[in-house]
Amino acid sequence: QPVLTQPPSASASLGASVTLTCTLSSGYSNYKVDWYQQRPGKGPRFVMRVGTGGIVGSKGDGIPDRFSVLGSGLNRYLTIKNIQEEDESDYHCGADHGSGSNFVGVFGGGTKLTVL
């Protein structure tokens, strides 16, 4: 199964942009990855799914247009433009290994985004 690697922390100033990275382990370049936002004390919230061609399917409910994704090689990126205070959260990437009902879920270590 794939291993997902995320840097533990990132920061950006209010109104700026930031790109978060999730890196798949070698051999899994065709995998789609989900991004989740987790505000303090809350459950994760689905942001969007990303493959090498960009967004897959639809954004999660209520996710602003400021959020976008890209995929390249083993990397899956989440970009947040015009960062707001409410964007300060932990961001997790996850992938389902196996097709259909044959499932194993894996998550990255999460990136804590601080808004300066």
Next chain:
Amino acid sequence: QITLKESGPPLVKPTQTLTLTCTFSGFSLSTSGLGVGWIRQPPGKALEWLALIYWDDDKRYSPSLKTRLTITKDTSKNQVVLTMTNMDPVDTATYFCAHRRLCSSGDCAMFDPWGQGTLVTVSS
């Protein structure tokens, strides 16, 4: 609107069995293609997928924990129950349940939405 809520004991002793209940609304686990999963998060650490049950009673478990986990569903009550045996302090975590929908196109989220989680502490 789909909602899920986890419930269970906040404190369990080492070696005891943990039983958690996920009570949901807005969907039925008798509907083809739907499932409910359990995921946990130790304090300050990463998410870890635990188990998943589908509408047809197909079940999947984390390979590293499968000997300790059992997942069941009660469709009439809109509930999914997870039991974890032989609890240890390293199992201290917030436990989440989440909705899953199978999509043939592969466009659907792995889990969406999630519950708010319930914190379980393992200590004597």
